[in-house]
Amino acid sequence: MTQIPGIDEGRLTPWLADRLPELEPPFRFVRVGEGQSNLTFRVEDATRRAVVLRRPPLGEILASAHDMDREHRILTGLAGAGARVPRPLAACNDPDVTGAPFYVMEHVDGVILTKVKAAEELPPAARATAARSLVQTLTELQAVDLDAAGLGDFKRPESLASRQLRRWTRQWHASKTAELPVVEEVAERLADQMPEEHESVLVHGDYRLDNAVLAADGEVKAVLDWELCTVGDPLADVGLAIAYWNELGPAAGQPGALFREPVTAVAGFPAGSELAAEYARASGRDLDALQFWTAFAYWKIAIIVEGVYRRWLNDPGNGSGAGELQPAVARLAGLAHATLEAVPTG
Numbered sequence: 001m002t003q004i005p006g007i008d009e010g011r012l013t014p015w016l017a018d019r020l021p022e023l024e025p026p027f028r029f030v031r032v033g034e035g036q037s038n039l040t041f042r043v044e045d046a047t048r049r050a051v052v053l054r055r056p057p058l059g060e061i062l063a064s065a066h067d068m069d070r071e072h073r074i075l076t077g078l079a080g081a082g083a084r085v086p087r088p089l090a091a092c093n094d095p096d097v098t099g100a101p102f103y104v105m106e107h108v109d110g111v112i113l114t115k116v117k118a119a120e121e122l123p124p125a126a127r128a129t130a131a132r133s134l135v136q137t138l139t140e141l142q143a144v145d146l147d148a149a150g151l152g153d154f155k156r157p158e159s160l161a162s163r164q165l166r167r168w169t170r171q172w173h174a175s176k177t178a179e180l181p182v183v184e185e186v187a188e189r190l191a192d193q194m195p196e197e198h199e200s201v202l203v204h205g206d207y208r209l210d211n212a213v214l215a216a217d218g219e220v221k222a223v224l225d226w227e228l229c230t231v232g233d234p235l236a237d238v239g240l241a242i243a244y245w246n247e248l249g250p251a252a253g254q255p256g257a258l259f260r261e262p263v264t265a266v267a268g269f270p271a272g273s274e275l276a277a278e279y280a281r282a283s284g285r286d287l288d289a290l291q292f293w294t295a296f297a298y299w300k301i302a303i304i305v306e307g308v309y310r311r312w313l314n315d316p317g318n319g320s321g322a323g324e325l326q327p328a329v330a331r332l333a334g335l336a337h338a339t340l341e342a343v344p345t346g
Contacts (some may be wrong), residue, residue: 004029006039006055008098015097016043019090020104023049033112037308038071038227051089056104058315067227069093072103074226077149084137086222108222110213119266122218127268129218134209134241135278137220142201142234142283151202151231160203160232160294161194172303177311177326182333186299187283189340195289197233205229207237208244209264238279239293243301243335245272295339304333 007029017025023045032052034038041053054068072091079087091103113119119127146152156163169187175184204211205228213222245264263269270278280287309326 003220004031004041006031007041007060008101011097012053013224015092016090016104019092020051023051029053033224037067037304038225041109052086052107052246053102053104053106055098056100057311058099068103070082071226071229074151074229075103076142077151078144079150081144083141083144084220084222085226086224089290105205108210108213110221111200112210112213112224114210114261116261116263116266119263119269122214122216122268124268126216126218128215128264128270130209130212130220131270131275132278133214133218133220134212135282137223138204138207138237138279139280139282141204141223142237144202146202146231154201154202154229154231156231159194159197159294160200160230160236161190161197163230163232163330164236164296164300165190165194168300168303171307173308175303175307177306177310177313180330180333182337183299183302186295186333186336186340189337190292190296190299193292193340195233195292197202199234200231201234203230203232203234203236205237205240207241209241210244232285233289233293235289236286236296238276238287238299239290239295240300242272242276242290242294243297245275247301252274266271282283291339291343295336295343296338298332298339302329302336305329331344 009027011028012029013025013027014026016023019192020229021044024047026046028044030042031039032042033117040056041055041058043053044050054071069091072088075085075088078184086108088106089104089106091101093101095101111122113122113130122130143157144151146154165187172183172187204223204226206225207223211223211225212220213224215221226242248278264272276287276290279285305325309329312325
């Protein structure tokens with residue numbers, strides 16, 4: 001039996017058979033997804049029925065990060081509210097089963113656009129639909145009644161920007177592998193330029209095209225990867241979606257980019273500015289603070305990438321190719337700085 005990093009087949013098999021009796025052993029475990037944070041595995045049983053297992057990365061992880069029980073709880077609440085998310089099936093907090101807490105959710109069949117080839121196989125009309133549906137799905141998520149979904153205790157009196165600035169500054173100091181003064185400079189400017197926050201809604205925290213499962217016509221079937229979910233200003237997810245949309249476009253081919261394939265550069269996908277305009281139409285919200293949140297997103301992604309690189313240094317089993325990501329950190333921090341330069345002041 002080949003050992004799969006992060007999977008103890010001998011212990012997991014009876015656990016799955018007991019918790020999910022509809023599954024029939026033996027099970028086949030395959031690492032899936034492009035994510036470099038939590039590890040995701042497709043679990044296929046003897047009848048080829050599939051479920052998905054999520055667990056934290058290998059090796060040492062930062063305190064409060066990769067909380068599987070929290071992510072499972074979020075999916076439970078959102079699935080109950082009718083949101084476009086995978087249905088959670090079971091959770092385990094016992095690290096003896098496979099080395100860390102984990103949870104299991106339904107497998108949602110569909111397309112995840114991590115590769116240009118996959119995007120090119122969608123008709124141009126479906127690419128346009130994917131952009132529109134990504135925006136529509138976000139407005140639906142932001143309309144979820146948090147109290148009714150059992151997530152009311154996620155609400156915080158302090159602004160999202162101040163909470164996130166504090167959190168990601170801590171993450172930077174805990175994970176940085178080299179000094180990069182622009183990251184500190186951007187943090188100071190973000191603190192000085194924080195906009196007023198007038199709403200508090202569900203915030204995915206990593207909302208982007210390649211965290212969505214699409215139908216053949218481009219409609220979003222499910223949104224994945226809820227580990228960074230919080231509550232706060234609705235433009236936080238819009239800014240993040242725009243930052244990632246731009247990174248998945250032509251800029252991804254430039255030196256020092258995220259080394260993601262330029263999916264949104266494929267004909268049929270609108271520009272990031274059109275995505276923002278569609279959100280304004282769908283939500284009825286103004287976008288006055290969008291540049292701030294887009295700058296914040298570039299800065300946050302820079303710190304996430306540095307964390308991925310740090311985890312790869314600690315244990316290369318966490319992600320193939322992650323060793324090539326570090327140059328993206330400086331480029332992303334530079335994009336954050338340049339975007340802040342364009343934010344109106346006064």
